[in-house]
Amino acid sequence: MKTRRRSPSRSKNSGLTTFVRVARFSALAAMALGLASCAIAPSSSSRYPAKGDARPHDGVATAHRLPIHGVDISKWQGDVDWASLRQAGTKFAFIKATEGGDHIDSKFHENWQAARRAGVPRGAYHFVYWCRPAHEQAAWFKRNVPADPDALPPVLDVEWNGQSVNCPKKVPREQALAMIDVMLREMEAHTGKRPIIYTDITFHKEILEGEFNDHPYWIRSTAAEPHVRYNNRRWTFWQFTTTGRVPGVKGDVDRNAFYGTDNQWRMFVASACDPRDHSRLKPQGICQDMDAIQTASIDE
Structure with missing residues (x-):
């Protein structure tokens, strides 16, 4: 195949054209990178500019616009700097306490006390083990978790333990519901507050x-x-990422959001009830009293 030689003038013009094209491409690329950086950087108007996510997902973007954010913590987060956690805007923390009928998180008592000293509202959670009787699990929770009147309601963590070495099985629906019922009632009797599921x-x-x-x-x-x-399920808290980044915690941490406003959050803390349920559950002795100012704006 023959190669056609270009004239010197054409070669010179072609080189100039190529230079211009490369320069334009570089400028556009730099602009695109700048826009991308702006898209993932914390907004100056963000409520929590110090917090982030190692693997953000567009599907949960609305969670970032909710005003009340918190975390859940276990031994896997290692040593937590609770003062830094609070300064970053953390409004609540759920702390792993117990699992099954004989396991307590090795960091529970340390985290429980440190969160209180830092002024972070906290609640304890129990992870259900489906191979242990419900009454034994409830007794273990009550033995290890203080009935602190200032704590948030306790949490019963119910999910299948498919990765468990000793108990990966599922139990029938009726059995699972019966176990959950026992533990919810016992946890409420111990803490005086209706548990979160x-x-x-x-x-x-x-x-x-x-x-x-x-x-x-x-x-x-x-x-x-x-x-x-979730089919037809009203929620109070939403765990929207497991790869969160928060000052005070090294590595991944679960980030969570409360459904409502700042005032609704104050009502939840004061009454230990979802504000949307207060008028219905208060006559049953489930919810604690709220002052008139809080109650007046319960539906804001």
Whole structure:
């Protein structure tokens, strides 16, 4: 094949054209990178500019616009700087306490006291082990978790333990519901506060749809808004990422959001009830009193 030689003038013009094209491409590329950086950087108007996510997902973007954010903590977060956590805007923390009938998180008591000293409202959670009788698990929780009147309501964490070496099985729906009922009643009797139910998409679909509607729900949905993943379930707390970044914690931490406004959060802390349920549950002795100013704006 023959190669046609270009004239010197054409070669010179071609080189100039190529230079211009490269320069334009570089400028556009730099602009695109700048825009991308702006898209993932914390907004100057963000309520929590110091917090982030190692793997953000567009499907949960609305969680970042909710005003009340918190974390859940266990031994896997290592040593937590609770003062820094609070300074970053953390409004609450759920701390792992117990699991099954014989396991306590090795960092529970340390985290429980440190959170209180830092002024971070906190609640304790129990992780259900489906191979242990419910009454034994409830007794273990009561033995190890203080009945602190200033604490948030306790949490019952119900999900399948598929990764468990000793107890990976599922139990029948009727058995699971009966176990949950026992533990919820015992935890409420111990703390004086109606427990929150934490669950994930699969367990809710298989066991919890339509059940325990007088309890606040804390649901896990890290790739879509809750209504997309949960059928007809009103939620109070939303765990929207497991790869959060928060000052005071090294590495990944679960980030969570409360459904409502700042005032509704104050009502929740004061009454230990979802404000939307206060008028219905208060006559049953479940919710604590709120002052008139708080109650007047309960539906804001």
